[in-house]
Each structure stands twice: as structure tokens, then as C-alpha cells.
């Protein structure tokens with residue numbers, strides 16, 4: 001099928017366009033430092049957005065990811081600081097914190113999943129609720145201020161964010177790995193097919209012997225784990241957590257998913273589209289930093305316009321076929 | 322036929338062609354519809370009947386050809402601009418093969434959708450409700466105008482569609498397989514109504530795969546084969562065999578195959594005892610033996626689907642239900658359909674659009690959805706998947722011009738074949754099928770019946786729910802008849818006979834439904 005498919009190609013074209021603008025705007029844009037910085041920064045939103053691709057493909061939505069990231073950061077920092085007294089090995093402490101983080105992410109996802117499937121509350125409402133809960137919990141844990149990671153551990157842990165392998169920072173490798181795994185899971189496994197089916201028509205899915213509740217819950221758990229992975233590489237960058245951590249991540253993640261061509265009502269999902277979406281969003285922020293033409297404060301506005309234009313183009317492409 | 326009405330309407334198409342993308346599906350069709358005539362369109366699945374009538378009613382654009390309309394006053398007018406709105410203005414109303422109702426609205430709201438009656442400031446809901454009730458009364462339907470459409474069974478939705486056409490003052494009424502979802506009784510009511518439309522000078526187009534019905538009500542018959550016009554004939558000149566031959570292009574063998582007898586030593590595969598359905602006071606019991614076809618008959622709404630779906634855990638049983646389900650002698654609880662499937666039980670839903678197929682997904686995606694476990698370890702083996710799909714396309718004779726279309730673009734009958742292929746790909750040994758041949762042409766129907774006979778011969782067991790009474794009689798070893806959400810009688814051998822079935826189905830006769838008497842034992846008298 002040599003037919004040109006705007007739905008699939010659209011995000012990639014947009015990426016090239018934004019990238020070209022970057023090159024034109026400032027010479028510094030193409031410096032290797034800047035490019036690897038862009039990639040590393042897009043990893044956070046990117047990893048969260050890959051989880052969101054599953055949730056949205058299966059017909060759900062998760063608004064709680066930003067608060068969840070803040071909450072998990074807070075838990076990790078408190079845990080590591082507490083373990084300082086009992087465990088000598090810094091590496092062991094960090095590994096324990098990572099395991100705890102993954103566990104908390106999975107459980108938080110499980111809670112979202114069970115509330116939507118078993119208690120039959122709309123995903124929008126459930127995750128709006130948990131969004132408030134996690135945000136408030138982390139503020140409480142920090143007593144309204146900031147939780148800071150102990151410096152000794154922070155020094156060791158910072159390697160996770162700043163370390164470089166084959167010229168690329170570790171977070172980029174993690175992003176790539178999550179994307180590849182996400183792609184395989186969504187497009188090549190039974191679970192992925194089930195996500196598409198559930199998002200497309202729940203009743204057909206049920207009559208096709210698919211355990212709809214389990215599939216949906218699994219997508220929320222996957223989302224939780226992705227948030228946790230993003231947090232694991234985020235904590236060493238800042239070394240702290242507060243009520244302001246991860247604010248608006250949910251919107252950026254959903255924007256990345258939508259720009260990538262995944263349909264908000266479910267049934268269609270594209271992992272590489274999401275990856276590209278995350279890159280585009282980060283690029284925009286970066287370019288606005290590098291130019292005086294548009295104020296940096298308008299970052300959100302530009303992102304918003306991009307999302308709306310992307311969806312408009314996708315709709316147009318549907319109507320044609 | 323009533324030609325005293327000289328001002329009769331004539332609506333015709335000439336040399337009509339239609340392509341979807343590069344693929345042409347109608348290759349030059351001529352058709353003339355006259356007021357006061359019932360014009361049947363016959364053809365195999367995928368022949369192009371629905372596409373043709375969608376063009377007539379402006380739902381699809383034609384690629385080439387001419388449309389003419391005349392009031393019978395002599396001058397005929399060529400229609401250059403034709404779309405759905407203009408067609409409705411001209412009084413051409415199509416009732417789709419797949420319904421077109423706003424599921425969330427009420428019956429009355431649907432009947433007047435796009436046709437609302439306005440009061441001084443707001444919609445005149447009261448008048449619309451009263452009018453809707455009148456239309457439904459004419460149809461002798463007891464549907465509540467205030468009921469939400471998504472709560473209605475399919476046959477009731479059909480009635481709502483017809484009431485909707487009445488509200489639009491149709492002059493050309495196009496019915497695409499209206500009886501596929503109706504019982505015989507309901508169909509007869511519809512035919513009386515069509516007769517009334519005919520006497521009023523309405524031109525009626527009627528599509529059906531049930532040749533009896535066509536014999537009964539058609540004045541003119543047009544046959545399509547693979548997008549070509551075979552010809553238009555006076556209905557009086559064609560026998561049912563002629564129709565089938567013209568459609569298929571060859572002589573057909575007998576519709577029903579010989580169904581092998583159930584061996585005497587055959588074990589009970591599925592036993593359902595004392596299952597209490599929601600809204601029923603009497604529990605139901607039945608059993609199915611290896612190599613047996615157990616038919617379920619009854620009026621629409623008699624609880625056949627509800628019974629099976631309760632057994633399979635797709636619906637909840639009534640509170641306080643103490644019934645049990647045993648599969649091969651072992652008590653089971655089919656909480657999820659996946660449990661049933663893993664034990665070799667498969668179920669074909671009659672709600673093809675709502676629960677059967679993902680209409681906006683591809684054919685292969687739909688085909689393998691129920692049997693993915695067979696072709697995947699860690700990853701799905703897409704090569705194996707393609708091979709299996711190709712094989713199924715042959716076995717079930719699924720016809721499409723283009724393999725890359727989504728399931729919703731298959732013709733109705735071919736969707737049904739795809740659904741059947743999807744279910745059977747899981748290789749179940751107990752197969753429960755609800756209205757399996759709905760919308761399927763006579764040639765393919767016969768193929769499916771022969772396929773069922775083969776399944777039974779190789780030790781599969783079948784439960785067949787069908788509103789097509791000849792199908793139930795022609796295929797079943799025993800027939801359970803349901804009335805008011807309970808089994809009112811079980812017939813076998815020579816006892817399986819249309820009038821007897823009807824007596825149980827309408828509650829005229831009722832056996833004390835205790836499972837000892839409903840078993841597969843020899844005596845039922």
C-alpha cells in the first residue's frame with residue numbers, strides 16, 4: 001500500500017518542520033550539548049506518555065500522572081534519607097528506592113484501574129480525584145515545603161541522570177528502551193490487540209472472550225510503572241520534591257499522545273507517534289528559550305496551538321478515506 | 322399493480338455504476354420503480370443490493386449513471402443533484418440493513434428525528450409522543466414511545482425504523498433486509514403494512530434473502546449478480562427455484578443436508594439445571610449431548626438469548642438462583658467468556674454490530690480476536706494469522722473486492738460469515754449460535770448448514786437459536802421452545818413440527834418444566 005498516509009506520517013513531518021525552525025532560529029540549537037539536553041528532557045514526558053498511550057488506546061484517561069510523579073518522588077526521597085541510618089551501601093539504598101518506586105507506581109495504577117472497572121466510576125473522575133490526593137499527600141509529606149535528598153546519596157544517584165553511554169545520556173536510553181518495549185507490547189502481543197479492541201468497542205471485546213476489566217486495569221498499572229520509571233530518572237536531576245513537582249505533566253503527556261496520532265476516544269494508538277509528540281513538545285520549549293522572537297512565557301500557548309492543529313489535520317485525514 | 326391510480330410515480334436509474342476507490346462494485350444497473358409496486362431486489366451476499374439502494378436514497382454518491390423521476394403526468398425529470406436531503410424531500414426513505422437510530426434517545430424522539438414538530442417556543446413533545454403512539458399502534462406494536470432505544474431488542478428497533486418512515490410520508494420506501502431481525506409473525510405484520518403502503522401508491526423496494534417472503538409480496542423482481550444486472554422479472558413468472566438459480570448462476574443442491582443421528586451412547590456434554598433467569602419465576606433446565614443439535618425456538622423476547630447468555634456468565638442470573646451448569650459432568654462457573662472458551666465452548670452473538678465485530682477495524686484483526694491464544698506465545702505469529710485468515714475466507718466464502726477494507730465495509734452477509742469464522746477459529750467443541758444465518762444468501766446458507774452437519778458428524782455439539790423455524794426444524798435433533806423466559810416444551814423426532822412449536826411458543830401449551838422430563842431421554846410424552 002504505497003498510499004501516502006497523513007495519519008501516520010503527520011507527526012514525523014511536524015517534527016521535521018519544528019526541527020528546521022530550530023536550526024534557522026539559533027546556531028546553538030544544533031550543538032550536541034543542546035540536542036542531548038532536548039532528548040534527555042523529553043524522556044520524562046515521553047516515558048509517561050508511552051504509558052498514557054496504552055490507557056488512551058484502551059479507552060481510558062489518566063489525569064493523575066503528574067501528582068503521582070510528585071508523590072513517588074517524595075516517597076523515594078523520604079525512604080532513601082531514612083535508610084541512610086541503617087544501610088551503608090549507597091547503591092543498595094538507591095536500588096531499594098527504585099524497587100519501592102516501581103511498586104508504588106504499580107499500586108497507584110492498580111487503584112486507578114480498580115476504581116474505574118470495579119467501582120464503575122468514570123476514569124476522568126477517578127483520576128481527577130487521585131490527582132488531588134497525591135498532590136496533597138506530597139505537600140503534606142513535605143510539610144508545605146520541599147523534601148531534599150541527602151547529598152551523599154544524591155551524589156551517587158546523580159549518575160543515573162547525568163551519566164552518558166555511547167554519547168547519549170542514560171535517560172535517553174531508558175526512553176528508547178521503554179518505547180521499544182511499548183511498541184512491541186502494543187503492536188505485537190495479545191495484550192496490545194486487546195487494548196485496541198477494548199478501546200474500540202467494549203461489548204465486542206467482552207463477547208470476544210476478552211477480560212475487559214483486567215485489560216483496562218493493566219493499562220493503568222502500566223501507566224503507573226511508566227510514571228515511576230520517569231520519576232526514577234527525574235529525582236537525581238532535581239534532588240528534591242515538593243507540591244510543585246510534576247505539575248501539568250498529565251496535560252503534556254496527553255498532548256504528546258494526541259499529537260502522535262492516538263485517538264482520544266480510544267481504539268487507535270501509536271507508540272512512535274507518541275515519542276515524536278514528546279520530542280515536538282520539548283523542542284518547542286527549547287526553541288522558545290533560544291529565541292527572542294516569541295516570549296518564553298508563551299510556551300504553553302504554542303503547545304496548545306500545536307495540539308489543536310494536529311488534531312484538526314488528523315480529522316481531515318480521516319474524512320478523506 | 323393498482324393501475325387505476327394513473328398518477329403513479331416512476332423512479333428510475335439508468336446505467337448506474339459505483340466504485341469505492343479503484344474498485345467498481347456496480348457495473349451498469351437499470352432499474353425502474355413504480356408507485357403501487359413492490360419491487361424485490363435479489364442477489365448473493367456482496368452482489369451490491371445495499372449499495373444500490375443507498376444510492377437510490379442518496380446515502381452514497383453514484384459514480385456514473387442517471388436518475389429520473391416522474392409523477393406519472395408524462396414529463397420525466399432528470400435528477401442531476403442527488404443526496405440524502407434531496408432524496409428525503411422527494412419522499413425516498415431508506416431503512417438501513419444496519420439500523421440508523423440514535424441509541425440514547427427515546428422511541429418517540431427517534432421517530433421524529435430530523436422531522437420534529439415545533440410548538441410555540443419549544444419542541445411539541447406531547448404531540449410527538451401521541452403521534453408516535455399512533456404510528457406504533459398502526460404497526461400493532463406494544464413498544465413504549467418513552468423507552469430508550471438502546472434498551473430495545475433488535476426487532477423493536479426495526480419497528481421504530483418503520484414508524485420513522487411513516488412520519489416522513491414516504492413515496493418511495495426502501496427496506497434493506499427488514500425481516501432479517503423479525504419473527505414470522507412480526508414479518509406478517511410488516512407485510513400487511515407494506516400492502517397498505519402499496520395501495521396508497523408508494524413504490525416499495527424490498528430486499529430479503531428469504532425467498533418465501535419475496536414470493537409472497539413482490540410484484541417485480543430484479544436480480545443482481547456480482548454487481549451486474551441479471552434482469553427484472555414479473556414475480557408471477559418466477560418460482561423460488563428460478564430465483565435461486567438466477568441469483569447464484571447455477572442449480573442449487575438441497576438446502577438442508579442429512580444431519581447424522583445422535584449415537585445412543587452419546588454422553589451429555591452440557592447440562593443446565595434449575596437456572597433462574599432475571600425476570601422469570603420458573604427455573605430452566607436442559608441438556609445437550611455429544612453430536613447433537615439442540616434447537617431453541619420461541620418468539621422474540623421469549624428469553625432464548627437471555628438463557629444462553631446467563632449460562633455463559635454474560636448476564637447475571639436472578640437473585641437467589643440455585644441453578645448449576647455442568648460441562649462434561651463437571652460443575653462450571655463461566656464467569657468470563659474466556660473461561661468458557663478455554664473449555665471449548667464458543668458463542669456467536671446475534672448482535673453483529675453491537676457485540677460481534679469491530680466495524681472500524683480490519684478483517685484479519687476481527688477474525689483472530691477470539692482465537693489469538695492459538696497463534697501467540699510471547700508475540701503474535703502474524704504469518705500464521707494470515708494463513709488462517711486466507712483459509713477461513715475460502716471455507717466460509719467471505720467475499721470482498723478488497724482485503725484491506727474495514728469490517729464495516731463488508732456487505733452485511735459477509736460480515737456474518739466473518740463473525741462465524743471468528744468464533745469457529747477457536748475450534749470449540751460446544752458451539753452456541755444465535756441467529757447464525759441472519760442476512761445470509763440462500764447459497765451460503767446451504768453451505769453453512771452442510772458445515773453444521775459436518776461439525777455434528779465429527780462429534781461437535783450445537784445449540785442453535787433461530788427465529789427461522791424451517792432452519793430449526795431442518796437442523797435440530799431436539800427443539801426446546803421458550804415462552805416468557807422459561808422452557809415451555811422440548812420436542813423431538815416426529816414431534817418437531819411447526820404448529821406444535823408455535824403452540825409452545827405462544828403459551829397455548831406448557832409442559833411442567835421439571836428437568837427430569839426435559840432430559841434427552843427417549844420419552845417425552
Ligand SMILES: Nc1ncnc2c1ncn2[C@@H]1O[C@H](COP(=O)(O)OP(=O)(O)OP(=O)(O)O)[C@@H](O)[C@H]1O
Nearest residue numbers: 341346366367368369370371372730731732733734
Ligand atoms: N464503503 C465501502 N468501501 C469499500 N467497499 C464497499 C463499501 N461498501 C460496500 N462495499 C463493497 O461493495 C460490495 C457490495 O456490497 P453490498 O453491501 O452492496 O452487498 P449486498 O448485496 O447488500 O450484500 P448482503 O446480502 O450481504 O447485504 C461488497 O464487495 C462490499 O464489500
Ligand SMILES: [Mg+2]
Nearest residue numbers: 371418732733
Ligand atoms: Mg446488504
